[in-house]
Amino acid sequence: MPFACVAALGFAALAGTVAIATMGVPAFTQPVGFRDTVGGPGSPLAKQVVDGMITNVILHIAWNDWKPWSVEMAPWWTEDFIYDFNYVGPWNFGPTKGLRAWYEGEHLHFNAAIPDSQWGNFIFAATNTTATSVTYGLARWSGEFAGVPPPKSHPKVVIRDLDFYVLEGKRISINWCLLDVVDMFEQVGYQVVPRGPLKSEGYRAPNAMDGSPAPFSSMFTQEDAARSEEVWQAALHDDYDVGTGEGKWWAENINWYGPGGVGTAHSRKDYVKHWLQPLRAAFSNLERSTDLVVCEGPYCGAHFYMWGTHTGEWMGEKPTGKRVPIRCGAHARIVDGKIVEGWLQVDIPRVFHAMGVDFYGRAREMALAQAAALESYSQAADQ
Numbered sequence: 001m002p003f004a005c006v007a008a009l010g011f012a013a014l015a016g017t018v019a020i021a022t023m024g025v026p027a028f029t030q031p032v033g034f035r036d037t038v039g040g041p042g043s044p045l046a047k048q049v050v051d052g053m054i055t056n057v058i059l060h061i062a063w064n065d066w067k068p069w070s071v072e073m074a075p076w077w078t079e080d081f082i083y084d085f086n087y088v089g090p091w092n093f094g095p096t097k098g099l100r101a102w103y104e105g106e107h108l109h110f111n112a113a114i115p116d117s118q119w120g121n122f123i124f125a126a127t128n129t130t131a132t133s134v135t136y137g138l139a140r141w142s143g144e145f146a147g148v149p150p151p152k153s154h155p156k157v158v159i160r161d162l163d164f165y166v167l168e169g170k171r172i173s174i175n176w177c178l179l180d181v182v183d184m185f186e187q188v189g190y191q192v193v194p195r196g197p198l199k200s201e202g203y204r205a206p207n208a209m210d211g212s213p214a215p216f217s218s219m220f221t222q223e224d225a226a227r228s229e230e231v232w233q234a235a236l237h238d239d240y241d242v243g244t245g246e247g248k249w250w251a252e253n254i255n256w257y258g259p260g261g262v263g264t265a266h267s268r269k270d271y272v273k274h275w276l277q278p279l280r281a282a283f284s285n286l287e288r289s290t291d292l293v294v295c296e297g298p299y300c301g302a303h304f305y306m307w308g309t310h311t312g313e314w315m316g317e318k319p320t321g322k323r324v325p326i327r328c329g330a331h332a333r334i335v336d337g338k339i340v341e342g343w344l345q346v347d348i349p350r351v352f353h354a355m356g357v358d359f360y361g362r363a364r365e366m367a368l369a370q371a372a373a374l375e376s377y378s379q380a381a382d383q
Contacts, residue, residue: 283308
């Protein structure tokens with residue numbers, strides 16, 4: 001997990017939690033029956049473990065020095081943990097295995113490109129064995145990102161991030177992470193895909209007082225999670241497996257924060273028109289394979305792949321006839337049996353790669369052209 005993804009959850013650990021206790025700070029004695037809602041004793045085990053790991057990363061402890069960094073990070077991960085990110089092209093590390101491979105691969109590269117960043121998660125749902133988060137970061141882009149140079153001004157960008165975790169015992173064994181690279185590039189004028197049909201309104205927190213990040217574990221029961229999961233599983237099946245195109249598990253008025261290239265929908269009608277229907281029109285014979293579903297209270301997340309044959313135009317790309325993977329991370333807030341808010345990311349660079357399109361190469365060309373145009377303008381102004 002990169003600094004972006006770990007930091008994505010925010011510095012939620014307080015004295016007495018698993019994280020702080022490991023750093024030599026005296027543990028706080030919890031009253032009998034007390035449920036700490038920020039990842040401490042009483043909250044789901046996976047929330048405690050992930051929160052503890054995050055604390056070490058948020059403090060940016062020796063991030064570019066393997067020996068002390070690995071000493072701090074190793075206790076939170078299994079020896080052969082899998083880390084899977086949405087990189088192809090120059091950063092095509094693929095899923096890495098073990099701490100050293102992650103450190104030398106994505107971790108160092110990402111932090112060199114985005115060394116100055118602040119992160120805050122607004123959804124952090126967990127069970128005893130799984131966890132998921134939705135977050136965004138405000139970061140200064142100052143180095144090449146997967147071979148793509150930043151604008152000369154090294155601007156601040158908002159980075160959307162999703163994480164999914166699986167535990168073995170008290171250690172993390174799998175971490176899937178996605179960033180919305182399309183949206184990040186679009187913010188600086190690298191328009192790799194056509195602008196979405198809907199205006200993008202960023203990545204916003206739930207319109208509910210369920211905690212920050214939501215949900216506070218003490219507010220909900222396992223029965224609440226079970227009811228939410230029933231709706232969530234039905235929605236995934238209806239939207240992606242059956243493909244009715246109705247979005248019947250969604251409320252009429254929603255806040256759905258779609259990926260770069262789509263935008264933000266405020267109605268079930270727009271969600272169906274601008275996401276579900278174009279997806280079905282572009283990819284035939286869709287099949288879904290789900291890696292993980294996590295629900296806590298009214299919040300659910302899912303990491304899944306769809307496989308489809310590219311038979312229609314999608315994100316500006318003409319049909320290739322190729323069978324391609326469509327990797328997704330999705331989250332929802334569910335109220336009274338309906339989804340009222342949703343957050344979705346799609347690994348578009350990986351889809352393009354399977355189509356034979358060099359997403360990052362295209363972005364690099366745009367970046368270099370933008371830099372050349374600015375240089376030409378500057379020289380003309382000087383004359």
